[in-house]
Amino acid sequence: MERKPFFYDITLRDGNQALKKPWNLEEKEKIFNTLIDLNVDGIEIGFPHSSNMDFESTKYLASLAPKNIVVSGLARTKKEDIDDCNKAICQAHKPRIHTFVTLSPFHLKYVLNKTYGEVSKNAIEAVKYARSILKKDGEIEFSVEHFGDCSENLDEVIRTLKEIVNAGATIINLPNTVERYRPKHIINMVEKVYNALPKEIMISVHNHNDLGMATATTVESYFVGATQLECCLNGLGERCGNTNFYEVAVALYNNGVKTDLNYNKFYETAIMISEMSKVEIPEKSPLIGKEALAHRSGIHQDGAIKTKDMQMGAYRPIKPSLIGRENSEQIGFTSQSGKTAIFDIISGANYPITMQEAIRIAPYFKQKAELVGELNLDEMIKLYFDTVFNVEGPFRLIDFNELTKDNYKLMFEYNKKLYEIESTGNGPVDACLLALKQAGFEQKLLHYEQKALDEDKLGSGAYAMSVIYFEDKNKKQIIARAFDTSTKKANVKAIFNGLNILNLV
CATH class of the missing domain: 3.30.160.270 (Alpha-isopropylmalate synthase LeuA, regulatory domain)
Structure with a gap:
């Protein structure tokens, strides 16, 4: 597929707004520069009208933006929001106003208390206004908030989106603001919109992770026409977070989709973001978790060790060095482990051992692990010395x-x-x-x-x-x-x- 995905990072806006302690300007600048180093295509740097602090930080970061990166600010479909957004981002080389409103029947009735006609008209007028004040080479993005809840009125939404495109929007974002349904349901909706709009219009997806399927929905949406993929570093964001940036990028990489991202900076970035956000990375988190490349089952360990120097591993999705995790494939010993783990761990600690010896002493290691759980290196070395150099018998x-x-x-x-x-x-x-x-x-x-x-x-x-x-x-x-x-x-x-x-x- 020749169409290259457009990685649009929302860490500084959606990720930041969900933190218990939002970042200050110095911290935002550090993350902004990190995103530039990752070579993302676009960065949503703030919600200028939400506070004076956010306006000033958005304005400052826009002034730092390199020529090749789109920077955007978020705005409701209100004139005052759009004005502040324009003022904050206008000095960027590639500015974008991102305006949004819901078209979901549920939210229109129970949250906004407005009719579809009222909100639709307001959205079209907001895009027209944004287009009229933003400089000529700037872009307008429109988001259908709660698009995932629009299945019952999708045809009506598509008619509105056509008018919004005519009003000046060139990016149409389809957020699954609350994940309620299976990925295929959302993907079908995205595909229908993609097929209905002019092909020069960039379709975007923005998926939340309430049921843990945001990555799957985002990746598969790309293959039915979505080009812009809105993601967050470390999967930060409201509630259960947004689509995880690293997971989407690696999934596409594994499927032969080319990007210009600097994959080898992913792991160090994840550690930095965790420290700065005070949000720990779950140990089982894909790719970046402490346990993401750990093997304890004897069968898995055998395959992992036999293929550890190969590009493709028996029990890992990538070669760890792809994302900057050097020597990160871990072999731990539990009662479920076997001879291969003993051989690999002991020889890796620079002690002599043969596979024959590993087979012989494995029962002692298993017996110990059954009592205490996973054995650490010191425990394994002590047991190695006890069973290899001091063999008990008659x-x-x-x-x-x-x-x-x-x-x-x-x-x-x-x-x-x-x-x-x-x-x-x-x-x-x-x-x-x-x-x-x-x-x-x-x-x-x-x-x-x-x-x-x-x-x-x-x-x-x-x-x-x-x-x-x-x-x-x-x-x-x-x-x-x-x-x-x-x-x-x-x-x-x-x-x-x-x-x-x-x-x-």
């Missing part, structure tokens, strides 16, 4: 000493029976294995390695780590580890850890 090493060169004494228990054996071998590993053979516990050593543990943290003070590879009765390789300040003791501890692992197989 074998217990008591002592291993070198008596003379290549002559050693091994003391250990098996099922609480004490063994004391002397042996001579080619080094401590060979001597220990020979002593075990004499005691009736012969094991087939495949390979062993010496490494440093915590070298990146302790440097020269790192522990000696021994890695032993045994073969079990099924001829499968078993890995055992141990560490100590003494290389000799690390070797023997690893052998005994291996013996206990073999008894678990």
Whole structure:
């Protein structure tokens, strides 16, 4: 689709008016400059007639607007509102007067207490007046407040909109001011208006999120003809908020719709807006929530880890870096998690682990998580050390000493029976294995390695780590580890850890 969406941000007006403490001029300027950095197409900067403070802030921000961005002010269909709006925005390079009134039968009867004819005539005259006082290259936007409640008189509304277009409006906004119905109901109404009006008229949508479907309605409205998408940073706005800016932008991006937005600034912007508005981002909020990219189910974790470096992830909608979230895909461990999470978290903390070891120790992690809930990194590392470097079982090493060169004494228990054996071998590993053979516990050593543990943290003070590879009765390789300040003791501890692992197989 060649038609490019027009992102019209309403954070400074609709978002601001819903805050417990509205922003001051300095804060508004910071957000205004942020929107410029995001490269939005239009910004609604205020409601000039609502207060002197809003008039002055709108006027000031309009003076800062770059040539490529439309700036608008909101006005009711009243002459005094339109006059103040024009005065506030007239110095902008691309000014717009946005005037509105309801045409909903319910609101005409119970809120305005006026007839459709009265309000329709007033709307047409207001647009004519706005067009007459705004400079030639300025724009007029008209909104049918509560358009979502106009299904019963939609044909009448369309006839009025045609007259409003003839009066000078070039943008027709169709707000779902209170979300009551399913998206398809609103989308059908938007499409009908789009098909009825001249194609040079820009159709706009402005959806509130009372039932949590504003993003869906906005995105699908684009595909039936709406070009201007009125959105709010962080989904701020009255009641449950307005359409979330980031969600709409990313949904369109995923569907191949090109925009000029700077997506990589989304996440930092969301954090800033949350701090400035004092409105916390829900942890499960799409894209920007703390938990938006967290995985705890073992199946999900397995897929997420296998595809974490790919553009498309098994269990995420985007590559996090698209919106400026670097390394944000989180793997948490709960009783629902599995071996892949253990492997990823422990290896990510720069500790050695194999998938075989992760499989073996997973039951201990699950058991712990069942008692306390999600395990934090410190808890996982402690459990890793307890289950990898200190494997419990029938074998217990008591002592291993070198008596003379290549002559050693091994003391250990098996099922609480004490063994004391002397042996001579080619080094401590060979001597220990020979002593075990004499005691009736012969094991087939495949390979062993010496490494440093915590070298990146302790440097020269790192522990000696021994890695032993045994073969079990099924001829499968078993890995055992141990560490100590003494290389000799690390070797023997690893052998005994291996013996206990073999008894678990």
